[in-house]
Amino acid sequence: xxxLDAKGGIWFExxxxxxxxxAGMKRRLALVGAMVLAESGCQNMPEPYxxxxxxPAVEKFHPYRMQAIVSMSDDDAQAHFVQDITPLATSSWRxxxxxxxxxxxxxxxxxxxxxxxxxxxxxxxxxxxxxxxAFLVNDRVLDRARYSNAGDQHFEKPIxxxxxxxGQDITVAAEVDTLSAGPPVxxxxxxxxxxxxxxx
Amino acid sequence: MRQAVAALFGAGFTxxxxxAAGTLVIDRLGAALRRDERIPLxxxxxxxxLHLVIFxxxxxxxxxxxxxxxVLAGIIVFSLRGGISLRGxxxxxxxxxxxxxxxxxxxxxxxxxxxxxxxxxxWAPEVSPDGGGYHLGLxxxxxxxxxFEKITTNMYAMLSQGVEMLYVxxxxxxxxSAAALVHFCFAIALALAILxxxxxxxxxxxxxxxxxxxxxxxVVGASGSAAYVDVATAAIVFAVFYWTEIxxxxxxxxxxxxxxxxxxxxxxxxxxAFTIGIYALLFVVWRTKRLRPVLLVTGCALIMAGxxxxxxxxxxxxxxAPFGNWxxxxxxxxxxxxxxxxxxxxxxxxxxxxxxxxxxxxxGGSTYGIIGPAFLLLPAALVALRYQAGRRLLLAGALVxxxxxxxxxxxxxxxxxxxxxxxxxxxxxxxAPLLGAMMVFHAVASWPPVMKRYVNLNSWRLVRFPYKAALxxxxxxxxxxxxxxxxxxxxxxxxxxxxxEPVFSMTGAADAYTTHDILVSFxxxxxQAMADTVNMGWDDELQPSMQRVFRFxxxxxxxxxxxxxxxxxxxxxxNVHELRFYYQGKxxxxxxxxxxxxxxxxxxxxxxxxxxxxxxxxxxEIAFPGMYLDADFGSEQMVDEVRLVTSHDFxxxxxxxxxxxxxxxxxxxxxxxxxxxxxxPSAIRLMAISxxxxxxxxxxxxxxxxxxxxxFAKDPEAWGLKLVARGEDxxxxxxxx
Numbered sequence: 045x046x047x048l049d050a051k052g053g054i055w056f057e058x059x060x061x062x063x064x065x066x067a068g069m070k071r072r073l074a075l076v077g078a079m080v081l082a083e084s085g086c087q088n089m090p091e092p093y094x095x096x097x098x099x100p101a102v103e104k105f106h107p108y109r110m111q112a113i114v115s116m117s118d119d120d121a122q123a124h125f126v127q128d129i130t131p132l133a134t135s136s137w138r139x140x141x142x143x144x145x146x147x148x149x150x151x152x153x154x155x156x157x158x159x160x161x162x163x164x165x166x167x168x169x170x171x172x173x174x175x176x177x178a179f180l181v182n183d184r185v186l187d188r189a190r191y192s193n194a195g196d197q198h199f200e201k202p203i204x205x206x207x208x209x210x211g212q213d214i215t216v217a218a219e220v221d222t223l224s225a226g227p228p229v230x231x232x233x234x235x236x237x238x239x240x241x242x243x244x
Numbered sequence: 245m246r247q248a249v250a251a252l253f254g255a256g257f258t259x260x261x262x263x264a265a266g267t268l269v270i271d272r273l274g275a276a277l278r279r280d281e282r283i284p285l286x287x288x289x290x291x292x293x294l295h296l297v298i299f300x301x302x303x304x305x306x307x308x309x310x311x312x313x314x315v316l317a318g319i320i321v322f323s324l325r326g327g328i329s330l331r332g333x334x335x336x337x338x339x340x341x342x343x344x345x346x347x348x349x350x351x352x353x354x355x356x357x358x359x360x361x362x363x364x365x366x367w368a369p370e371v372s373p374d375g376g377g378y379h380l381g382l383x384x385x386x387x388x389x390x391x392f393e394k395i396t397t398n399m400y401a402m403l404s405q406g407v408e409m410l411y412v413x414x415x416x417x418x419x420x421s422a423a424a425l426v427h428f429c430f431a432i433a434l435a436l437a438i439l440x441x442x443x444x445x446x447x448x449x450x451x452x453x454x455x456x457x458x459x460x461x462x463v464v465g466a467s468g469s470a471a472y473v474d475v476a477t478a479a480i481v482f483a484v485f486y487w488t489e490i491x492x493x494x495x496x497x498x499x500x501x502x503x504x505x506x507x508x509x510x511x512x513x514x515x516x517a518f519t520i521g522i523y524a525l526l527f528v529v530w531r532t533k534r535l536r537p538v539l540l541v542t543g544c545a546l547i548m549a550g551x552x553x554x555x556x557x558x559x560x561x562x563x564x565a566p567f568g569n570w571x572x573x574x575x576x577x578x579x580x581x582x583x584x585x586x587x588x589x590x591x592x593x594x595x596x597x598x599x600x601x602x603x604x605x606x607x608g609g610s611t612y613g614i615i616g617p618a619f620l621l622l623p624a625a626l627v628a629l630r631y632q633a634g635r636r637l638l639l640a641g642a643l644v645x646x647x648x649x650x651x652x653x654x655x656x657x658x659x660x661x662x663x664x665x666x667x668x669x670x671x672x673x674x675x676a677p678l679l680g681a682m683m684v685f686h687a688v689a690s691w692p693p694v695m696k697r698y699v700n701l702n703s704w705r706l707v708r709f710p711y712k713a714a715l716x717x718x719x720x721x722x723x724x725x726x727x728x729x730x731x732x733x734x735x736x737x738x739x740x741x742x743x744x745e746p747v748f749s750m751t752g753a754a755d756a757y758t759t760h761d762i763l764v765s766f767x768x769x770x771x772q773a774m775a776d777t778v779n780m781g782w783d784d785e786l787q788p789s790m791q792r793v794f795r796f797x798x799x800x801x802x803x804x805x806x807x808x809x810x811x812x813x814x815x816x817x818x819n820v821h822e823l824r825f826y827y828q829g830k831x832x833x834x835x836x837x838x839x840x841x842x843x844x845x846x847x848x849x850x851x852x853x854x855x856x857x858x859x860x861x862x863x864x865e866i867a868f869p870g871m872y873l874d875a876d877f878g879s880e881q882m883v884d885e886v887r888l889v890t891s892h893d894f895x896x897x898x899x900x901x902x903x904x905x906x907x908x909x910x911x912x913x914x915x916x917x918x919x920x921x922x923x924x925p926s927a928i929r930l931m932a933i934s935x936x937x938x939x940x941x942x943x944x945x946x947x948x949x950x951x952x953x954x955x956f957a958k959d960p961e962a963w964g965l966k967l968v969a970r971g972e973d974x975x976x977x978x979x980x981x
Contacts, residue, residue, distance in 0.1 A: 088561045088573045090846055092839035092876065099856040102925045107934040107964060108981030151961060 106244070112148035112214070113159060113241030124148060126215060129237060137163065139226075140234040145180075145217035148241050153210040156242050158186050159200045160218055163236035168224035169194035177235070180217040181207055181242075203242065216241055247419065248716045251367060254418020255425030258294075258410055259287065261316035264323035265297075266290025271326065273498045275490060278337035281440040284433035288483040289502050291410055291430075291476075292509035292548060294319070298409040299551055305391030312413040340443045343452075350680045351452040354687040355435060358460045361692075365469035365706055366428040367714035370420035370756065371728040375471035380420055381755025381762075383411045388759065394559045396576050397761065397768045399566035404552035406480075406512030407473035420756060421714075423471040430476035431468030435459040437482055438662050442669065444489070445633040450669030453679040457665035460690045462705045463613035463654045464661065469706065471756075474658040477513040480506055481520045482662040485640045488527050489633075500528065500537055504544025511549040515567070516647040517659055521545050523643045527636075570865075575847035578769045578864035580817055585766075589651040597652070604654050609700025613654035615661060617698075618668075618686035625667035634670045637663045654704070730754035732971040733945055737762075740968045740976055741943050747976075748774060748936060749945040763941065769864070773848060774936055777858050778944070781929035781963060782955040785893045788821040788857045789924050792917035794901045798827065798884035799913070803904040805841075805874035806888065810898035812867035818897050819890060820852045821860040823873050826885035837878035843871060857889065857924075858931035867897050886914070889922055929955075929963040937979050943968075944977040 099105075114124045117136040125131075128141030150156060158179055169175075174192040178185050179199060187201050199218075208214055218240065223232035266286030270277065277285060297315060301307050343351075370376050378400035386392060395401035407430075411423035418425075435455040442451010458464060458478070468475035484506045491499035507521035521541075528537045553563040562572035567586075569577045592610050594600070600611070608614035628634025641663025648656055672678050688694055692706050699705065713723040724731040733753035737760050741747055746761040748771075753762050765775035780786045804825065808818050825832040834853060842849035845864035852861035852873055863871050886901050900915040925931060936944070944965065946953050956977060960967050965977040 090575075092841045093846075093850050094836050095834040095838050095840060095853045096850040097854070098834060099854055101855070102857065102927070102931075105925070105927055105931060105934075107930060107937070108979075 110150060110152055110156075110244040111241070112150050113239055113243060114146045114148065115239040116237060126217075128234065137236045137238050140218075140220075140237050141231055142223055142234055143217055143219040144234065144237055144240070145215055146240055147213050147215055149211065149213055150208060150242060151210060152244070153205070153208045155244055156203045156208060157200055157244070158203055158216065159198075159243050160216075160240040161196070161198050161238040162218070162240075163196050163238065164191055164194045165236055166194040168226075168233060171224045172222045176221040178219040178221075180215075180219060182215055183217075208242075214242065245716050247421075247720065248367065248714060251418035251421035251425060254414040254416070254422030255429065257313075257316055257417060258414040258422070258426050259429045261319050261413070262290035262294050262410065263287045264290065264320045265293045268319070268323050268326065269293060269502065273501060274496065275499055275502075276337045276494060277490070278340065278440065278443075280436065280443065281337060281486075284437040284440065284479070285483055285486060285502075287429070287433045288437070288479050289506060291407075292480070292505050292512075295406050295409040295509065295512065296548065296551070298412050302386055302391045302409075302412070303551075303555075305389075307387060307390045307412065307416075309387075309413075309416040312416050316413055340446070341448075343443075343448055346676070346680065347449060347452050350683055351439070351456060354456055354683055355459055358465065358687070358690075359432065361706060361709060362428055362431060362465055362469040363425075364709055364711045364714045365465075366424040367421055368710040369713060369720040369724050369728075370424050370471055371724060371731075372424075372466075372470035372472065373729060375424060376420070376728055376730060376754040376756045377752065378755055379408055379471045379473065380411065380415065380423055383408050383415050383423065384756050384759075386412060387416055392555070396560070397763050397771055399577055399767050402556060402560055402562075402565035402576070404512045404515065404549070406509055406514075406548075406552070407476040411471060420471065424469060427467075427471055427473070427476055428469055430479045431459060431464060434475060434479035434482060434662060437479065437486060438666060441482075441486055441489070441666065445631075447633075447670060447673045449676045449679045450666060450673040453669035453672070453683055454662065454666035456683045457616070457618055457668060457686055458661045460687050461615045461619075461658075461661060462608075462690050462695060462699075462703075463615055464658055465690070465706050466613055466704050467655050467658060472655070473513055474655045477510065477517050478659040478662055480510045480513050481517050481644055481659045484510060484520045484524055485637075485663070488524055489636070492527075492531055497537060497540065500540050501544050503528070504541035505548055507541065508545030508548025508550070511545070512552050514659070515564075516650060516656065517644065518549075519643045519646055520640065520659075523640045573844070576769055578772060578845065578862075580815065580863075580865050581766065581769070581772060583866070584815055586650065589653070590649060592652055594652075600652065604657065606698060607700045608654060608703030608705070610702075611652055611654045612702070613704040614695075614699055615654060615657055616686055616690050618682060618689065619664070621668050621671075621682070622664060624671045625664055627671035628667040631670055634667055637667050637670070641667065724757070728754055728757075731757055733947070733974045733976075734758040736969045736971055736974065736976050737943070737945065741978075745943060746941050747943040747945050748778070748941045750775065750950040751947055753945060760943075762945075769848070770939075773851070773859070773862075774939060774941070776860065776862065777932050777935045779932075779952060780858050780860075781932040782952040784924070786860075786891050787924045787928060788860075788889045788891060788922050790890050790892045791920040791922045792888040792890060792899060793920055794886040794899075794914040794917045796884060796901070796914040798882050799903060800880045800882055801877070801903040802880050803874065803876040804883060804886065804913070805872045805902050805904075805910070806886065807900050807902055807910075808863075808867055808871035808897055809869045809900060810867065810896050811869060812894065812896040814866050816867055816894045816896055817865060818863040818867040818871055819860045819894060820873060820888050821857055821891065822855065822887075822889040823852045823875070824887045824889070825875065825877075825881070825883050826887065827882045828884065832877070832881055832883070835878060839876040839878065841872075841874040841876075843874075849873065856931065856935060858928060858935050860891070867894065888917070933964045933979060937964075937981075942979045946975050946977065948973045948975075 114121050116138045124146040126145035126147050128144045130139045176190050178188045181203055220234040223234055226233040263286050266289040270286055410426050414422035414426045438455035439451045442448050487502045503524050507524045510517035510520050528541055556565040557563040560576050561574040566577050569582050570579050594610050603611050605619050606617050641660045644660040712718040730753040734757040737747050737758045741760055746763055748763045750765045752764040755762050763771045765771055840849045848861050851859040901913045902910040903913045905911050946956050964980050966980050968978045969976040
C-alpha cells in the first residue's frame with residue numbers, strides 16, 4: 045500500500061517493511077542526475093587546437109600536375125588523332141607516318157612541357173639508319189634530336205610561354221626525316237608511338 | 245533458385261532460434277499460455293533475448309557465420325532437449341472457445357491473401373529504400389567487420405539496432421531477403437498476438453478485426469515485407485502490453501521479467517517506442533503500489549536497452565545519439581542539423597497538419613503511405629472505453645502514439661495500430677456481421693490494385709506480386725535495377741571504385757549492395773562539412789565573397805577572440821572561412837604554439853585557421869549571443885587589425901573583437917566591422933575537391949537531381965574530376981590526381 049509521509053515522500057509498504065523514497069532523497073537524486081548530465085556534456089569539450097597544416101596560398105594552388113597526354117592504349121585515343129597515326133590499334137602502340145600529330149586541350153598555359161614516348165624498332169632502324177626527329181607544338185619546332193640507336197625513346201622539354209593559349213586546342217607532333225619502306229603496298233613507316241602530349 | 249532457398253533457410257533458422265529462446269524463457273518462468281498465445285509471444289520474447297546474444301557476438305568481434313549458425317543451432321537443440329513444443333511443457337493457459345467458422349473463413353481468407361502477397365514481396369530481392377540502405381547496409385558492414393565498428397560518418401549507425409541484430413544471422417545465411425522475411429514473421433506474429441488477445445478477453449471477433457486492420461494496413465504491408473523495423477517494433481510493443489495483462493491475471497512476479505525485457509527491447513528496436521515502458525511501469529505501480537516490481541521491470545528493461553546506451557555514450561559521447569546533441573555535445577552531429585531534421589520530420593513539408601488524417605488514411609503522398617480508409621472509424625474506438633480492456637488498450641495506445649508527432653511519417657503510426665485496431669474491433673464487438681463487413685472492406689480497400697485507384701501515386705505501398713523475382717526466375721540483378729532506386733549507383737561504385745575507398749554522395753546509394761563506405765552529405769557533422777566545401781564550388785552563397793574588417797589602435801595581446809552578440813533566426817548560423825590577425829598590414833604567421841578555441845562546435849575550429857578558402861568553421865547552431873572564435877598566440881603579439889573572411893549567407897550576426905588583459909579579463913577592442921568585398925578564387929571548384937581529397941575521399945556520386953549536378957556534368961575537369969561512369973540518372977566522378 046502506498047502512503048505519503050510528512051515530508052512529502054512516498055512510502056511503499058511490503059510485508060511489514062517500508063520501501064521508501066523520501067522527498068529529500070528525490071531532490072538529491074535529481075541534483076546528482078543533473079550534475080552527471082552537465083558533467084557529461086562538459087567533459088565532451090576538447091582541448092584547444094593548434095593551427096592545422098596551412099593550405100598553399102591561392103596563387104600557388106596546384107593540387108596536381110595537369111596532363112593532356114594521348115596514350116595509344118586509351119579507349120578514346122583515336123579521337124585526338126590529326127594525321128599520320130594508323131587507326132589499326134594494338135594494346136599500347138601504333139605505327140606512324142612521317143608527321144604523327146594529335147590534338148589536345150589544356151586548361152592552363154603555365155609551366156607546360158612537351159612529352160613523347162616512342163620506339164625505333166631494330167628491323168626498321170637497320171633500313172633507315174640514324175634518324176632526325178623534330179618535335180612540334182602548334183606547328184612550331186620546339187627542338188630537334190638525332191637518334192643513332194634503335195629501341196625505346198623518351199623526349200621531354202618545357203614549352204616556352206606564349207606558345208599555348210589556355211583552353212584552346214593544341215597540336216602536338218613529331219616529324220621524322222627518314223621513313224622505312226614497310227610492307228609492300230603499305231604506307232611508309234615512321235616510329236612506333238606509345239604516348240604523346242603535354243604535361244605540367 | 246539457390247538464393248531463394250538460402251533466404252528461406254536463413255529466415256527460418258533465425259525465427260526458429262527466436263522461438264526456441266522464447267520457449268526456454270517462458271517455460272522457466274512458468275507462464276501459463278494457450279498455444280495460440282504461446283507461438284507469437286515466444287517468438288517475440290525470444291527475439292529480444294537473441295538480440296542480446298547477437299549484440300554480444302558483435303561486440304566480441306566474432307561474428308563469423310559458423311559462430312552465428314552454432315549459436316542458433318545450440319539454442320534450438322537446447323530447447324528441443326527441454327521438450328520444445330507448440331503446446332509448451334510448463335503451463336497451459338485458460339482454455340477459450342474455438343473460433344466460429346464464419347470468423348475463420350473471413351479472417352482466414354483475408355489474412356491468407358495478404359500473407360501470400362507479403363511473403364512474395366519479402367522473399368524477392370530487397371528494394372526498399374531504407375532496407376537496402378542503412379538497415380541492411382549496417383548489417384552487411386557488421387558482418388564484413390565481424391563485429392561493431394565505431395562509425396562516425398553515419399547517424400543511422402548511432403541508432404539502436406534491436407531488430408537488425410536478428411537480421412545479422414539471417415543475412416549471413418540468406419542475404420537481404422532473409423532479413424526481410426524475418427521482419428515478415430514479426431508481422432505474422434503481431435497478427436496472431438492480436439487475434440489471441442481478442443480471444444483472451446472473450447471478444448474473438450474484436451481480436452480478428454483488430455488483427456486484420458493492422459495486418460492488412462497498406463503501410464504495414466510495405467514495411468512488414470521489407471527489411472525495416474516498424475512492424476517488429478509494433479509486435480514488441482504489443483507484446484509488452486500482452487505480458488502486463490498475463491502478469492495481471494496470474495499475479496506471478498516472475499512474469500514481470502518478460503514485461504521489462506520487452507520494454508527495454510522496444511527501446512532497442514526504435515527509440516520512440518520507449519513509451520510502452522512508461523505504460524508498463526505505470527501499470528505495475530498502479531496494480532501493486534510497491535517498489536520492488538517497478539525495480540524488476542526497470543532492471544530487466546535496462547538489460548535490453550542499456551548496452552545500446554552504453555555503446556553510444558562510450559563511442560559517441562551521447563547515450564541518446566544521434567539525438568540529444570544539445571545536451572550531450574559531440575563532434576559527430578551538429579545541433580542545428582538535429583534541429584532542422586527534427587523540424588522536417590514534424591511536418592514532412594506539409595504547411596498545416598489539418599490534412600494529416602486524410603493523408604494518413606487515404607492519400608499518403610506526403611507522409612509516405614496510408615494506414616487505410618477503415619481507420620476513419622478510429623473515433624468510434626472511444627466506445628471501447630466502456631470495457632476495462634478497452635481502457636487499457638487505449639491508454640497504452642495513447643502513450644505509444646504520444647511520440648508520433650516527432651515524426652509524422654505514416655509508418656511511425658504502426659506501433660500504435662494494434663491498440664487502436666483492437667479498440668475499433670471492441671467498439672463493434674457485439675455485432676459480428678458488422679465486424680466481418682469491416683474486415684472485408686479493409687481487405688478490399690488495401691489490396692494493391694484497388695488502392696492505386698485512390699491513393700497518391702507517391703504513397704509508399706506494395707505495387708507488385710513478384711513471385712518470379714522471389715523464386716529467382718527473374719534474375720535478381722534485373723529486378724533490382726528496375727525497382728531499387730539506389731541499386732544502380734551501388735553497382736556503379738562496386739565496379740569502378742578501387743577496393744576500400746569511400747564515396748561521397750549528396751543523397752546516398754543502396755548501402756546494402758556495396759562494400760564501400762558511402763558518406764552521405766547530411767548523415768554526420770564531418771559529412772556536412774565536406775558537403776559544405778563541395779557545394780562551395782558552385783553555390784556563390786557559400787563562397788568567401790566578403791570580408792569583415794576590424795581596425796583599431798595597435799595593442800599588445802596574448803589572446804584575442806571574435807565574439808558574436810546577436811540572436812539570429814532559424815536557420816541562420818555563423819560561418820567563418822578564415823580568421824586572420826594583422827599588424828601594420830602584415831598577417832601574423834600562424835604558429836604551432838597558437839591555441840584555438842570555438843564555442844559552440846569547437847571540433848571544427850581549425851577550418852577557420854587552415855588558410856583554405858574552401859573550408860569554413862560553422863557554429864552548427866542558430867547564432868546566439870556568446871558564440872566566439874578564440875586564438876591564444878602563446879606569447880604577446882602586436883595586433884591592429886582583425887579580418888574575417890566570410891560568405892554572405894548570414895545577416896543578423898553582430899561581431900566584436902575582444903582582447904584578454906593581464907588579469908585574464910576580456911576587454912572590448914572593436915565593434916562594427918567594415919564590410920569589404922572578398923575575392924572568390926577562380927579555382928574554387930578545384931580547391932573544394934582538393935579539400936575532399938585531403939580528407940581521403942576521391943570518389944563522388946552525383947545524381948542528376950542533386951543541386952549543382954549540372955555544374956559537375958558541364959566541366960568535370962574544372963573540379964579536378966573525371967567522369968568514371970554514368971547511369972540513367974547518376975554519375976560517378978573521381979579526382980584526376
